[in-house]
Amino acid sequence: MKENLYNYILGIADNSLxxxxxxxxxxxxxxxxxxDIACTNISLDxxxxxxxxxxxxxxxxxxxxxxxxxAMLRKxxxxxxxxxxxxxxxxxxxxxxxxxxxxAYHLAFLAELQKSTDLTLSAIANKCIKEVSYHERFxxxxxxxxxxxxxxxxxxMQEAINDLWTYTDELxxxxxxxxxxxxxxxxxxxxxxxxxxxxxxxxxxxxADLEIPESKYFQKGGKEGVHTEHLGYLLSELxxxxxxxxxxxx
Amino acid sequence: xxxxEQNIDEKLIPxxxxxxxxxxxxxxxxxxxxxxxxxxxxxxVKVEITPTYSGCPAMDVIGDDIKxxxxxxxxxxxxxxxxxxxxxxDWITPRGRKALEDYGIAAPLDAEADIDVLLNGKRIVKxxxxxxxxxxxVSQFGSTACKAQFQCDDCQExxxxxxxxx
Numbered sequence: 001m002k003e004n005l006y007n008y009i010l011g012i013a014d015n016s017l018x019x020x021x022x023x024x025x026x027x028x029x030x031x032x033x034x035x036d037i038a039c040t041n042i043s044l045d046x047x048x049x050x051x052x053x054x055x056x057x058x059x060x061x062x063x064x065x066x067x068x069x070x071a072m073l074r075k076x077x078x079x080x081x082x083x084x085x086x087x088x089x090x091x092x093x094x095x096x097x098x099x100x101x102x103x104a105y106h107l108a109f110l111a112e113l114q115k116s117t118d119l120t121l122s123a124i125a126n127k128c129i130k131e132v133s134y135h136e137r138f139x140x141x142x143x144x145x146x147x148x149x150x151x152x153x154x155x156x157m158q159e160a161i162n163d164l165w166t167y168t169d170e171l172x173x174x175x176x177x178x179x180x181x182x183x184x185x186x187x188x189x190x191x192x193x194x195x196x197x198x199x200x201x202x203x204x205x206x207x208a209d210l211e212i213p214e215s216k217y218f219q220k221g222g223k224e225g226v227h228t229e230h231l232g233y234l235l236s237e238l239x240x241x242x243x244x245x246x247x248x249x250x
Numbered sequence: 251x252x253x254x255e256q257n258i259d260e261k262l263i264p265x266x267x268x269x270x271x272x273x274x275x276x277x278x279x280x281x282x283x284x285x286x287x288x289x290x291x292x293x294x295v296k297v298e299i300t301p302t303y304s305g306c307p308a309m310d311v312i313g314d315d316i317k318x319x320x321x322x323x324x325x326x327x328x329x330x331x332x333x334x335x336x337x338x339x340d341w342i343t344p345r346g347r348k349a350l351e352d353y354g355i356a357a358p359l360d361a362e363a364d365i366d367v368l369l370n371g372k373r374i375v376k377x378x379x380x381x382x383x384x385x386x387x388v389s390q391f392g393s394t395a396c397k398a399q400f401q402c403d404d405c406q407e408x409x410x411x412x413x414x415x416x
Contacts, residue, residue, distance in 0.1 A: 032389075033389075033401070034388060034389035034391075035389075036390050037389060037392070037393075037399075038389060038391040041391040041394075041395045042391075044303075044395055045303060045304055045305050045395055046305070047305050048301070048303060048304030048305025048306065049304045049305070051304070051305075052304060055306060118335075119334070122331060122334075123333040123334035124334070126333070126334060126335075126336045127304055127333045127336040127337075128303075128304060130336060130338075130393070130415050130416065131303060133411070137365075137369060137390070138366065138390050138391070141369060141390075154406055173354075188347075204343070216406060219390035
């Protein structure tokens, strides 16, 4: 099995899986019907993307593993998503802040992944980027609306950005699998995305009448499987059916 | 690599045209542009379909429906889901666009106009009920991932707009 490629794919897909699950929690609980539908539609897009990645990963694994096994049967430390996407919904400003901070990265990442020498990955990226550009439009539009809205919405949006800021730097950390995949022309060198990312984010924050956080202290660990306390709870819900009724299908 | 051209055996076209999108029953999958190839190899029909959106739950049903339609016509078949080249709303045929409009879903505008209506509040989407362009965006996401929700300010009718995907 191509261990590095397998791990590399999981590193990409786990971000979408965990964020998709977080957004799915809002089904029936969004602040308004329209935003509820938007969040769950984005969730559906992300789950669809995850299926493409995991089907490919299962093929590479070459054993009896299926896409569902990869999604449902790993332990917490085996998930490689960044800490940002596992942060709880807290309130709508957090949901939107987390979404925009991830979308801005996701869009830039997929633009590069389209150039991968791995034809399956480039095809998936080519498909996903069309959907993600809609996500980014939605989330950036809401950051502006909340930031440039009422005094209270501005304050809540600012709090969310301040709290989530500490998780942004990790997006640009390289794992061992990353380094090998970049050297083979398969992977994206995320360190090169950092400059433009912060430019895009800072520009939007300014337009939205929000302050750019000054904190230089950043959290990391998700990519290595060391997560915040929130992931365990999320996984217990995500995996409940497969753990309670092993191998069930419907 | 696969090209953007379709490769469909003429004998199979009438059969495939009978299969419709489960979410939009008036629209055949051929007019939707999701069937990329259908050829008979050793008496088995090999069909390649491509998803509109990655998470589109209709794809599994469409695959099953194609199998059934071909079986009824006496063919065994294999269905493959392909991702490349990625589906675009440009592949919806003129007949498909008309079917959408008749069903109450405004057909996609070009990419630039799409941004204008979804982000900049421009009123150019035509109401499928009365034809007025005095329409406004209610929600960027509608009943399915491919649609946005609009409302007409003249006749008050709410309707879906099929978003441009390029």
